[in-house]
Amino acid sequence: MGHPFDPGYVAEPFIGLCTEYPGEDVYPPSRFRTEWGPIFHRGRLDGSARALVIGQDPAQHETIVRRILVGEAGRRVQGLLAKLGLLHSYVFINAYLYSVYGSVNASTRRNPALIGYRNRWLDALLLDQQVEVVIAVGTAADEAWHTWRATAAGQSVDVAYAAVTHPTQPESASRNDRTKLAAATKKLLANWNAALQLLSPHVLHPDVATPLVLYGDAWADGDRIGIPEADFPAGLPAWMHEQDGWARRSGADDLAKRRNITLTVPKGVVT
Amino acid sequence: MGHPFDPGYVAEPFIGLCTEYPGEDVYPPSRFRTEWGPIFHRGRLDGSARALVIGQDPAQHETIVRRILVGEAGRRVQGLLAKLGLLHSYVFINAYLYSVYGSVNASTRRNPALIGYRNRWLDALLLDQQVEVVIAVGTAADEAWHTWRATAAGQSVDVAYAAVTHPTQPESASRNDRTKLAAATKKLLANWNAALQLLSPHVLHPDVATPLVLYGDAWADGDRIGIPEADFPAGLPAWMHEQDGWARRSGADDLAKRRNITLTVPKGVVT
Numbered sequence A, B: 001m002g003h004p005f006d007p008g009y010v011a012e013p014f015i016g017l018c019t020e021y022p023g024e025d026v027y028p029p030s031r032f033r034t035e036w037g038p039i040f041h042r043g044r045l046d047g048s049a050r051a052l053v054i055g056q057d058p059a060q061h062e063t064i065v066r067r068i069l070v071g072e073a074g075r076r077v078q079g080l081l082a083k084l085g086l087l088h089s090y091v092f093i094n095a096y097l098y099s100v101y102g103s104v105n106a107s108t109r110r111n112p113a114l115i116g117y118r119n120r121w122l123d124a125l126l127l128d129q130q131v132e133v134v135i136a137v138g139t140a141a142d143e144a145w146h147t148w149r150a151t152a153a154g155q156s157v158d159v160a161y162a163a164v165t166h167p168t169q170p171e172s173a174s175r176n177d178r179t180k181l182a183a184a185t186k187k188l189l190a191n192w193n194a195a196l197q198l199l200s201p202h203v204l205h206p207d208v209a210t211p212l213v214l215y216g217d218a219w220a221d222g223d224r225i226g227i228p229e230a231d232f233p234a235g236l237p238a239w240m241h242e243q244d245g246w247a248r249r250s251g252a253d254d255l256a257k258r259r260n261i262t263l264t265v266p267k268g269v270v271t
Helices: A014-019 A060-065 A072-083 A112-126 A139-149 A169-174 A178-202 A238-242 A254-259 B014-019 B060-065 B072-083 B112-126 B139-149 B169-174 B178-202 B238-242 B254-259
Strands: A041-043 A051-055 A090-094 A133-137 A160-164 A247-249 A260-264 B041-043 B051-055 B090-094 B133-137 B160-164 B247-249 B260-264
Touching: A014 A112, A051 A072, A051 A139, A060 A238, A060 A247, A060 A260, A072 A090, A072 A133, A072 A178, A090 A112, A112 A139, A133 A139, A133 A178, A139 A160, A160 A178, A169 A178, A254 A260, B014 B112, B051 B072, B051 B112, B051 B139, B060 B238, B060 B247, B060 B260, B072 B090, B072 B133, B072 B178, B090 B112, B112 B139, B133 B139, B133 B178, B139 B160, B160 B178, B169 B178, B254 B260
Parallel strands: A051 A090, A051 A133, A133 A160, B051 B090, B051 B133, B133 B160
Antiparallel strands: A041 A090, A247 A260, A260 B260, B041 B090, B247 B260
């Protein structure tokens, strides 16, 4: 097998979507880290996807890899897809092309140029395609879905849909309080179980036939799955897809943290 | 035009070359920064290249962009190609897939697995292709060329060839001594002028018909040219190809410097 890689944007409409994309006029730099460029997708663009996952926005690992949902949140979603029998037949896009800085105001969220561009991706991935289930991760993703679903094209497609809690919401909500984290994780896994029960009957063409096994009350072994090497661009080292926490925003103040990303090869790789 | 990008490795033999490549058994980690992964090329892989440039090894900017010769050395070579009328019809590979750490010993340099893989790239780029001139940048590149040229395939190809001084050799050799730097730069430009005079008559299909204008005794305006956006993967921000010096090996000691790369958005981009 060697090192399979993702070829990226090799056919229309994706070549066009990655050549002409919204910039600072649509994504204000006061609200988005436009300085790091747009990050478009992860997964299959060749029509083989059976699931579409919509996320929110890329963070620092995504900025380096130039693929989305490659950190801890991505690992958890990868586990969710595996419970549906989907090991490679999926594709991810985000509600936002650029990393959110602070919060996104309504006029930006509702900007027709932002929505129109995103809808072109959704059209490309869903119209006359084989996608059977759509999963929205977080509220911005849910809004993105419903906005597209309200278009004429969006109404024409027959897919199952579930909006789920964002995979790292428990950590965000509990701020290092272990009791709160356990409770929030339990709640998240119940939410994901409901989505699995809703979606599972609609996955008619899984990569591997997989009896549905629901989550317990806490993360178990195998619930988090490494990002497949084949989802990354050519030549990236193994630790980039096997591990997390190797990219951080570094610097003494907010501006420095905005301007710097430090990559650190994990311990044990260089000896 | 939007933001043209390089699609990368989309056809054979390049898909295969970027899937199966030599690792630590061929490139010992004591001599190469294998931990950052291989970096394969820059430029055209679609058969449109008229010039092949062979460089030495990738550095830190190349590690982030995943394309070679994208820093100051790349800018200077870009200027050399422009003097031959070549603005986009070129391709670059390196003698080594990984960044050199220290120096390369003879047994590594002569490893048949290292040479054999590199020769597969040279075969792919030169046999039954349109390349008219080959430029080797530095001594490792010159050796790579002659090693391939000694193969049966290498002997079958009719191209003009010049080995030139490495573009940043003046800086390396003069260590902040301005007088030495000026003298070394003058010597480099004379060396490059000789190459231009040798190669220019063989560039029969330039992108733009360009009367040969030689270098002066020092770098002049326009001698250094930004890396075209179309040579970079999709979505990378403009400062990555317009500017240099935004990636550095950071840390207090040699091991830390080996394990860390810090990217810094240039001043003026985030305001």
